[in-house]
Amino acid sequence: MWFTFVLLQLLPQFALGARCPNRCVCDIKGSAICTGDITDIPPLDPTTTFQLVLNDTNIKILKDRSFQPFSLLLRLMIINSPLDTIQPEAFHGAPQLLSIKLSLTALSVFPPKVFSEQRNLEQLQLDGNRITSISSDLFEAMVNLTELNLSKNRISQLDANVFQGLTKLNYLNLADNQLRNLPRTLFHNLLQLRSLMLSSNQLETLESGSFDHLSNLLILMLHKNKIREIPPRLFWPLPFLSTLFMSANQLRYIPAESFYYLPNLIKLTIFKNPLISLPYQLMGHMPRLQELYLYETNLSTVPWNLFANMTNLVTLNLHFNNKLTSLPKNLFCCLPKLKKLSLKYNNLQELDPELFSNLASLRALMLNENKLESLPSAIFRNSSRLETLDLNNNHLRYLPGDVFLHAIALKDLSLSGNKWICDCSILDIAEWIRENPELISDLDKGVTCYEPYRLEHHPLQTLTYEELHCGVLQTTFIATSAITTGAPATTTLQTSTATTSTRATNAANATTTATTPTDASLLFPTSEHIYVKQGNGNDNGLVFYDTIVLDNGPEIVHNNHFNAWVYLWTVPSTGPYSGFMMALYIVLLVSGVVLIVIILYALYRLHKVILLSGEVAMGENQRILTRI
Template sequence: MDRNIGITLCLMLKLCYQDHTMSETHCPARCHCFTPTRAICSEERMLTMPRNISQVRELVVMTTGLSYLDTNTFQENPRLAKLVFLNNLLREVSVRAFDPLPGLEELEISGNSWLERLYPGTFRKQVNLTRLLLNFNRFQTVTPGIFDSLQNLETLQLKGNLISHLPGLLFQNLTSLRSLDLSQNALTRVDRELLTGLTQLETLILGYNQITGLSPDSFHNVSQMRELYLDGNKISDLPHGIFSNLTKLEVLSLRGNLITNVSHRTFPFSLKELNLNNNKLSELSFNPFTSLTALTQLYLSSNRLHELPVDLLRNLTALQVVDLSDNQLTSLPEEIFMELSDIKVVHLHNNNLSSIKPRLFEHQVLLEQLYLSQNNLQNLPLGLLDYFLSENMIRLHGNPWNCDCNIQYMYDWMGENHRYVEDLSKMLCAGPVPLRGQSLASVHRDQLVCPMQRSPQPSHCTLHTDNDTLIIKCKVDKCSPLKLKVQLYEDDGRTAEYIFKNETSQCSNSTITV
């Protein structure tokens, strides 16, 4: 059973059980009558419709052996307002089957793998129909004129069929239609003529077809559209002006296509959500998003981006979610998020980032989620995480952390905010050798040390203790520019540093004592 069909059924059952006020004494065999007006019939051996449920207004028939709806099927059910057929064995529906149901408002015929067609005139009496769902059948085409009488229809779904072509003007009389779902078919193109008459259309779903290209005027007849989904097709190019007539479009999803480039002013100014995940984008130039001042969500995951222009997000002051994960980014411009103070979620995981600029998130004080996992980061720069005003969730695992003195800032931040770090135990040290493979959370702060650096000329130092005094003696070679740096760490994380230089005026062997 299709997941959406299953969810629909569950909601129906829940609603029926909530209104359970009627005894099933007079309910037909193989049916459940939860109220005097609602019934569900489900039995594989059921070959005909029940005859004694004349008061029912909402009827669900599922998983039966019913194969044919004829002219007499609904003669005794004139009050039906909602009729649902799910996962039956329907092979044919008579052109007059629904004539006795002029009051029908919702009709679904879905999940019938033997049903290949519906005839013109099938819905001629259903002038009050507002929802028609014809999903997951075996339609290869749809007969012209079949929807002509449905002028009050608001939702039409034809997803999950085998449709490769739809005749022009098929929907021309559907002047009230607001949502059209043609996803999961085999459509190869979208003609302007196909959408003629859909003056009120707000949502169009064309995902997971075989669409290879779009013409500049494909959507010029649907100016009221607010949501357009073209996921999972084979679109490689977006013609100039293709969305220019969609001045009210708020959601545009193009994920899972073959798009290699997007140009300036491709997208309408009204967009609030733009999804370009899983395409073939290798670069973004010419400020393709700069005019989208209403945009709140931008998804660019799973492309081939290896660098980003510093002004990529300029003017996107309403932006709240940006997803750049699963690319090939090695670095980010420090100013890329500048002045974007509304950002709440940043996805940067699964890239090749080896370093991050300290002020990258200087303006993101409201950040709630930050994902930096699965990169090549060895440490985080001092102050990077100090700008956030609210508690935020951060993901850092999957990086080759170098657990030396340079990671102490991140270590201290994690100690204070460990409950907000996801998968803390998976943050492993890649070095130095003594700590390799250990969880950073299990390492003591005193172990985060950097190895002593050798001076340009070899020197020999010894350490001695005298009560509370540590004495370091270094024997330096002639004219050595030796500089001795001493760092003292306090428990609260503060550091004191002292530097001693060999400032002898003559070149001679000497000893520095601290």
């Protein structure tokens, strides 16, 4: 029984094999694939052949009624062959065909009526041939055609009526031809068109109204042409357009309001155009836009509201604009869902502290290959989801030590190829690098000092106070034993010089004292320096990350916070200058008291004079009344 079952299964295959010509492979589903040295249509079984594929054969001519015997044939493919001639009635007698593919052949012309019986044809692919022109009545009978591919030919012009009868067409590919212009009414009858490919031609202009009747169009490809200008409102009749490619053209200007009334747009590319400027009224409401590519232009800046109507934007590529020197403060104001922002290979020299403040979803930020010299300390304060940050090959000289404090999700940071100046201001970021080496992907590729010469190529993470001469020698420490007994402590500091400022990474939280500490753990004596820990004792605050050095002994009388620095104001505790200041203070105090007494006496005398004058006036009035 098992043998019988297998035999019954294989019997149709054996029968097919017996009737399948040499150099062809036939299957039970009715498909025949023929290759090799075949010069004519092979004699296949017309009662079982539904699909015929002639791939890589030597067929050079299709004779009249070549497919008439195949009454059940629905799909025909002739690919990669030297076919160069089609007789006028080659497809006559095969009206049932649904799909014809003649690709990668030597065909240059078609007889005008060759497809006159193909009323049922749905798909016609003529790509990769040598066609130079199309007869205006070639597609006249194809009332049910939905897909037409004429790409990768040599067509230089089209008659205005060539697609007039294709009212059901939803896909038209004219890419990779030599079209220089398009008749204004060329697409007016294609009311069902969904995709229109016009890329890689020689188009220089587009006439106003060219797309006026394509209200169902979803995809429009105009990239890789020579378009120098577009008429105003060209895309307004395309309310359902989801993809628009305008890249790699010759546009220097784009008319105002060009991208209005495109609420369904998802992807827009306008890169590789020599754009000089963009109008403020360019982008309309685009709530579904997710990808925007604007790079390789001549823009020096962009309008602040360019992306304001793109609230669902996820990817923004604004890079390779070598003349782009600045970005408006509110440029990224309205992109709450943006995850990837590329600003690499621009000419940016500085960034506003608020530039990224509204990008709460940002995951990847590319700032490499610019001319940034530093970054504001608060620029990433709202970037808690930032994972990848590329800053390599800029002109960075230093960074604030707390610049990455709020980027808690950071996993991949690039810092190489910059011009770090290794002085005392670099210590904070050097300390951060030393504590977070696993976050820096290019630590071994050149995160090193650029200046001064003596520290050139010195790794930032190994810098010390001593190497940068930020400390002062010969500082002594004397403390009474009362510190350990709980009694009030007495501390004496003596130094050879005094510093006027101490670098802090979070000045708002810095509270440091150098006199009479109540906790002995605040002071650590060494042979040459006194190191004072951060005042709040909280390692998470990282005010000074580890320690600071106070280099002077006089009493600190005041501190000031400014631009992430803590200024410590001091006066000498002894000496003639101190005595002079005290004497001056007393003189000023006494002078002030004397002046106050004089003023009070003058006010008292003035009050007496006013009262006396009032009494005299009243007496005079009474005498006058008595006489009357």
